[in-house]
Amino acid sequence: MKKQTQRQAALRQKLHTQGAQLTSQRAAVYDYLSGVEHHPTAEEVFLAVKPNLPRLSLATVYKNLEALVKCGAVSKLTYGDAAARYDIRTDHHYHTRCFGCGKIWDLDVQGGFDLLTQIRPQAGFEVKDYRLELLGYCRECRR
Known part of the structure; x- marks a missing residue:
């Protein structure tokens, strides 16, 4: 639990530098990405997070993923016409x-x-x- 709190504090700071806040939806999306080994699409994130946030929409997931990419907390992987995938690691690997x-x-x-x-x-x-x-x-x- 302490690791998650530290991770969210760091995320909160990154978002703050971009003028954004750590909402419950952003935290849920980030926590999901932190817990999976593969790099999911926005739709996969949506399907995984929705049971805990029933009012969540796919559009909200896209917006939150873009906010996480913009603040440097998440990498967006694009492959031509295929759906973008999201990676919690932002270092070169x-x-x-x-x-x-x-x-x-x-x-x-x-x-x-x-x-x-x-x-x-x-x-x-x-x-x-x-x-x-x-x-x-x-x-x-x-x-």
Whole structure:
């Protein structure tokens, strides 16, 4: 419980810097994202949070996710025409993405930035941002 309180205090501060408040809906959305391993769509967040907040609408979930992205508490992952997915981690890290179900998970590897330091001098290229994903089929979709 203390960890959740600290997390919400940090979230409250981030939102405050953007002129926003920590509402019960935002807290519920953030808490849900904090508790799942994959990176859900707004609709998945809505379906998971709605039982505890019966008056919640999908539009409200979208607005709250955008507020969380704007304040830097959540990352928005976009893939062409597919629905955006949301990630509680905002640091640079890698993902695995399933072709079957579309779910995305964090992939923890060491030394990823070493690749960028090797590319820069060879290509004369200044890296501003990067994203690395491994694509394939998750355990559930391979069954």
